[in-house]
Amino acid sequence: MVEITPDQTRSAPRHWYGLAYLLVFVAGVGFFLLSFIALGVLPGLRLADTIASPAQADMPDYTAAELRGRRVYASLGCALCHTQQVRFLPVDVRRWGAPTAAWETRYDFPQLWGTRRIGPDLARETSVRSDDWQLTHLYKPQWVVPGSVMPAFPWLFDGRADRPTAAASDLLAYLRTLGRAQQLGAGKGVNASLDTGMDPVMLMEITNLCAAPFINPNQARVDDSAPDRVQAAAGRDPLFARGSTLFAQNCAGCHGATGDGNGLAASGLSPKPKNLRQTQFSTQGLAHILWNGVAGSAMPAWRDLSTLDLASLTTYVQSLHPASVDPAQAPASILAHGAAVYASNCLSCHGAQGQGNGPVGLLLLPRPANFTAMQPDTTRVIQVLNEGIPGTGMPPWPGLAPADKQAVAAFVRTLYKSKAEQTP
Numbered sequence: 001m002v003e004i005t006p007d008q009t010r011s012a013p014r015h016w017y018g019l020a021y022l023l024v025f026v027a028g029v030g031f032f033l034l035s036f037i038a039l040g041v042l043p044g045l046r047l048a049d050t051i052a053s054p055a056q057a058d059m060p061d062y063t064a065a066e067l068r069g070r071r072v073y074a075s076l077g078c079a080l081c082h083t084q085q086v087r088f089l090p091v092d093v094r095r096w097g098a099p100t101a102a103w104e105t106r107y108d109f110p111q112l113w114g115t116r117r118i119g120p121d122l123a124r125e126t127s128v129r130s131d132d133w134q135l136t137h138l139y140k141p142q143w144v145v146p147g148s149v150m151p152a153f154p155w156l157f158d159g160r161a162d163r164p165t166a167a168a169s170d171l172l173a174y175l176r177t178l179g180r181a182q183q184l185g186a187g188k189g190v191n192a193s194l195d196t197g198m199d200p201v202m203l204m205e206i207t208n209l210c211a212a213p214f215i216n217p218n219q220a221r222v223d224d225s226a227p228d229r230v231q232a233a234a235g236r237d238p239l240f241a242r243g244s245t246l247f248a249q250n251c252a253g254c255h256g257a258t259g260d261g262n263g264l265a266a267s268g269l270s271p272k273p274k275n276l277r278q279t280q281f282s283t284q285g286l287a288h289i290l291w292n293g294v295a296g297s298a299m300p301a302w303r304d305l306s307t308l309d310l311a312s313l314t315t316y317v318q319s320l321h322p323a324s325v326d327p328a329q330a331p332a333s334i335l336a337h338g339a340a341v342y343a344s345n346c347l348s349c350h351g352a353q354g355q356g357n358g359p360v361g362l363l364l365l366p367r368p369a370n371f372t373a374m375q376p377d378t379t380r381v382i383q384v385l386n387e388g389i390p391g392t393g394m395p396p397w398p399g400l401a402p403a404d405k406q407a408v409a410a411f412v413r414t415l416y417k418s419k420a421e422q423t424p
């Protein structure tokens with residue numbers, strides 16, 4: 001048996017193991033440094049470039065109120081349920097338009113992009129909702145969106161939705177900044193965000209979607225034609241039941257369960273939701289209203305509902321107006337007098353044919369009523385002439401004699417074009 005001395009056993013391996021600690025150390029630290037540079041430093045530099053290059057020079061910074069509102073937004077945990085980033089995915093782009101570019105949030109430290117969408121993305125919220133809608137929604141979300149799981153924030157108010165505290169006003173100011181820079185930059189060719197080296201097919205799909213007409217389904221607009229299919233489908237009986245359900249789910253919070261305009265949300269809104277029982281609407285007129293919303297009021301656009309749903313709602317809303325008790329037509333002498341009163345008082349806003357497009361009317365939001373598409377009851381016209389419509393450009397007319405009011409009401413009702421007379 002050969003005796004092995006301790007020296008012999010160790011001499012060769014000692015060479016290896018002695019260095020192994022060093023090797024592992026260098027490899028470990030080296031790997032860490034490499035990852036740090038590859039995953040932290042390099043993307044940071046690339047991002048800084050992206051942020052710097054396409055932003056417009058005059059991108060507005062936050063005002064003091066907006067900055068305070070941003071803090072309210074952060075402290076109330078809004079970012080736990082809402083993202084502020086439109087992703088490079090067709091589903092996102094279809095709904096909100098161009099994807100969020102890095103420069104859009106260049107004043108946001110820390111950013112509030114969020115990771116969860118229990119509520120919708122808010123990156124393009126600016127001008128989608130009117131201020132009275134936003135405040136009523138914060139006060140009690142379920143009033144304007146029945147069934148919403150968003151919590152209410154009543155302590156931001158002085159007991160009523162139209163009495164916001166300073167914190168609520170600041171928060172509103174902040175909400176109005178979301179997407180503002182993108183909107184301002186849109187005309188200046190600023191959005192270079194699509195230049196990302198992504199899959200060309202997907203890029204093409206997204207670019208097409210960005211130009212699509214249904215960007216941001218909820219933004220109220222003034223003029224855009226509703227799909228003809230809505231009008232063609234409306235009026236069929238099976239749609240009535242569907243329309244009634246849809247009305248309860250989407251409209252009753254503002255317009256009231258019976259459509260009389262006294263929904264729970266009405267107290268905080270100006271102008272108030274319309275009483276849908278006092279005015280007869282043409283199919284074409286209703287399709288137009290639902291497709292566009294009423295810009296300048298809390299009445300949202302409903303472009304995100306299907307054509308069938310829009311047709312159902314049209315059918316149902318028309319049923320709310322009871323068969324008219326007004327006389328078919330006033331005597332010619334009264335109508336002639338009404339036409340004269342109209343020409344000297346109403347024409348500048350409501351237009352020569354009553355289409356709501358008089359020269360002064362085009363400057364107003366909400367736009368003046370289009371009497372070819374809606375026929376208010378006589379009592380409604382008299383009420384409007386006595387009280388005006390607060391929150392809109394429609395003034396009261398204390399100077400008109402009762403007989404003048406009756407005459408102009410009768411005249412206004414003759415401007416209405418029933419379904420048969422309408423050009424599609």
Ligand code: HEC
Pocket residue numbers: 073076077078079080081082118119120122125128129141142145148149150151153171175218
């Ligand atoms: C528990 C989750 C949750 C929290 C917290 C939350 N929201 Fe919401 N939010 C929702 C949901 C769900 C909706 C969609 C239904 C609705 O409109 O009420 C929504 C809708 C909205 C909308 C309407 C978007 C649109 O145009 O349709 C706005 C604006 C909004 N939230 C702002 C806020 C603000 C500001 C805060 C913080 C004060 C907040 N939310 C906190 C869940 C939440």
Ligand code: HEC
Pocket residue numbers: 133144246247250251252253254255265269271272273274276281286289290294297298299300302313317366369389392
């Ligand atoms: C957030 C509250 C709100 C909701 C929800 C709402 N509306 Fe309105 N709506 C209004 C307000 C406010 C007006 C009054 C606008 C004005 O005076 O110009 C209005 C006006 C209207 C008008 C008359 C428009 C005009 O030009 O005279 C119709 C028709 C109408 N709404 C139908 C609906 C239907 C149908 C729904 C549900 C799909 C609905 N609204 C949901 C607030 C709302």
Ligand code: HEC
Pocket residue numbers: 271274279341342345346347348349350360361364366367368369374375376380381384385389392393394395397408409412
């Ligand atoms: C300064 C512009 C202006 C003038 C002048 C004007 N209106 Fe209006 N009118 C409006 C606006 C704006 C609305 C829409 C308010 C709304 O959307 O709620 C309106 C709405 C109405 C309505 C409500 C229709 C409905 O069913 O809801 C009636 C009725 C009406 N006007 C009658 C008249 C008559 C009659 C005159 C003339 C004596 C007149 N208006 C003059 C701006 C004007």
